[in-house]
Amino acid sequence: MIYIVGLLAVIFLAMAAVVVSRMAAVVRNVGGTEDGDDSSYTGISNKINGAMFMVFLILGGIAATWSFMHSTQYFLPEASSPHGRRTDELFWISMAIVTFSAVLTNVILFYFSYRYQARKGYKAAYYPENHKLELIWTVVPAVVMAVMVFTGWRAWRDIMSEAPQGAQEIEIVGKQFNWIVRYPGVDDNKLGNYNYKLTDNNNEVGIDYSDEKAFDDFTSTTEMHIPVGKPIALKIRARDVLHSVFIPHMRVKMDAVPGMPTRFWFTADKTTEQMKNELNNQDFTYEIACTEVCGRGHFSMRVRLIVEDEDSWKKWCAEQKPLLTSFPEYASRIPANLKAKAAKYLPADAAAPSDSTTASTQQGGAAASVSLR
């Protein structure tokens, strides 16, 4: 890397130096002759500027190629999801098309600038239009673009389709400044309701315990574990301001919006271990970042993502304690008719008497929040 920087810096400085020195020379030596002739612009300055376009084109081309080749090692970190590989492929095809057209048009632009610089006694061509030419270069980009759009659209449609049956639901909630992952629990594997008004320091995602599906839900703020090869349906929420879930290796990005749950489904097809071996980096880990500016800690909302085979994932899930077990005081929010079902998650002595008024208001709140969605 240091070499790229070095080279680019040298090129930059060299070009700057060339310009400055040439200009200085021009000012010193030819200023007089030029002044007499400056309205026709056929003097040395004009020639230098014309030539500089070619110099820029050649040196710039070399610098661009060179820096590109040396940066490829960091491009698009190895994709670990099928849709990611698909968009990567589309990206490089599109990149090839647009790079080709950009290079071609830039070359022509600079070459024409150089080739058709002012010459003594020469008169430019009077060439105001050519409908055929204009038609061609309207239609050709339109067709190329239509193809690019169509392939892109098909990929987009597939990626954004409904998650397949049997996808594993996991909730991820953004807050200033970390992510909270909620799992649906090992017993029912269903996420329980939530209500933002129930949020507090322990119940960070506002789990609503009037819903029996919530009893076995557990959360994690440091790691997200997912099984390899199984579709994961991320249910994305934000607690305070906008955030955006970004899993670079999975090519996953979706904003987390307060008051409007979003979703993104994907399949990870390489475990963390596999990636460690593939990349020859024993410290490798998948990561989740935030890409929507959310305040002071925006740049450090890291959660580790661990992809493992289904058995170890199940084992990990089984080791996690449901939130209700960790904080049995929430048992007071459980309606009386569900107490029995919740008992297995509570220590034997914590079967607190239910407070009917809180339970009913919370029920009302939950209903409101559900209907708002």
Add this chain to the structure above:
Amino acid sequence: MATVETNLAPHAHVEEHEHHEPDSFWRKYIFSEDHKTIAKQYLISGIFWSIIGISMSVIFRLQLGFPDMELGFLKPILRGWINESNKLDPNFYLALVTMHGTIMVFFVLTAGLSGTFSNFLIPLQVGARDMASGFLNMLSYWFFFVASVLMFASLFLETGPAGGGWVIYPPLSALPQAHISSELGMTLWLASMALFIVSQLLGGINYITTVINLRTRGMSFSKLPLTIWAFFLTAVLGLISFPVLLSAALLLIFDRSFGTSFYLSEIYINGEALPNVGGSPILFQHLFWFLGHPEVYIVMLPALGITSEIIATNARKPIFGYRAMIASMMGIAFLAFIVWAHHMFVTGMNPFLGSIFMFLTLIIAVPSAVKAFNYITTLWRGNIRFTPGMLFSIGLVSFFISGGVTGLILGNSALDIQLHDTYFVVAHFHLVMGASSAFGLLAGVYHWFPKMFGRLMNEKLGYVHFWMTFIGIYCVFFPMHYIGIAGFPRRYYAFTSYDFTKNIFADMNSFISIAAIITFSAQFLFLFNFVYSLFRGKRSPQNPWKSNTLEWTAPINPGHGNWVGEIPAVYRWPYDYSKPGAKDDFIPQNVPYSQTPESNLPHENELIGLEKEIEAQNLNDQFKQPH
């Protein structure tokens, strides 16, 4: 009976002096209603803001390029924003990013570019004494001035200026408890932008009215220079889209101060569940980008118009495809309104809407491509004079292409998933919109400086300025694509928290920062040149570039009313350069066909008969209206 001779030879005795007392200093330079003075006021304000805006980017580039650097030396300027360990405060980093964006987009490239050149060129190029309403025009500048004062004041607040990104998405911008910058800083930002929008609307109405009503005799729409077409369409864009931003800002003000819930719903922050339900942060994004996207073209079209004029003049060739240029500008202006949601592909918006916006977005590439091809063909077989203005125009075309093509990738929603909000986006829009428009502004200043101040800028300094800036900008933004492809998110204070950004591209970031600093320094060459030439520059002849448009038929230092005597009539389009048979390589618009039989094309000979009609038309001279 207006012939070239009467226009070029100044008649000093016309009745315009009938009600003239010498203007007081205040009326002449400060509260002036003269479009030329107002244009200069915009230009100088724009330059002032650009120095502040670019300086900010240099400060945060220091942080990004040299994360370990001791920034203690900035303490005299930034005071408390440099913390005890001599590092930039992360909150202030966000404020810098935000203010850089706001200042550059609105205050420099909208007010500084459109404000300067629409004001200066519209009356001079369509042949009018002044804007339709000089008073509204003055008001427009002074609204902008007050907006500037508020924005400037917000830089000195203890809680800092606005800091939620230039897009100020709520809830971050709506809740003071979410970020320190959402306190008074955001209030001032909103107040300032509201006034700024008023200023833009007053200006826009004026531009549109002037172009439609005050064209001189014979200046039909099909004879308008492309600059005027560009300014006209820009004004239409602004007039339609800015009110939407105003409404977005007003609703945000309500949410912030009056407890409404337009953008707020189900928020738990700082240990407190807010009562707001039912609002949608996405609503704000739709409203914002309904302006935000046309804004890109509000910034870009004037630059393209200026470029068209300068490239044709200095290639000594008619612009290629004059009608196609107008059509593509109209196409861009129309499409600009129906592509806004491509900024929102991954906001949770319905994916079907995403598909629609992807199709519409990629259509806009067609007129853009046509424009680029037309510029290139204009150069083909030209006789190119590299004036500084011409160099900057060619540079603009290069940036427009290089930055524009990546739009095809970002506009593709499937590919946008990975690239959204990464440095790839930053690289893309800085090239295609930031650098291109800035080059349009610089090209315009070099080209019309003689008309503005009656003196020529130093060309040699202009060349050095161009090459340093051109190379520098490529060095800054070309490698930035690499960083984006590697997945680096934008608006990050540091890249040390993640394995996928740690330890890579650190030297690339340093390189970008160095290139940015050098490019910034090169701008002082321009500043020096500008100020020096203002007082000591070589005196300009009446038509230094041998250009066809009407402004060069006015006196070297046009007074109030622009032309002495009658306003010239217009007989031909503005791009009769290097016409076969003509003795010179340019024929100004006010030369009738009857005087150039040697170069007329067959159908143009038929137009000679219309000349009497053109001359007999209503003068549209504001000085001759009863008042």
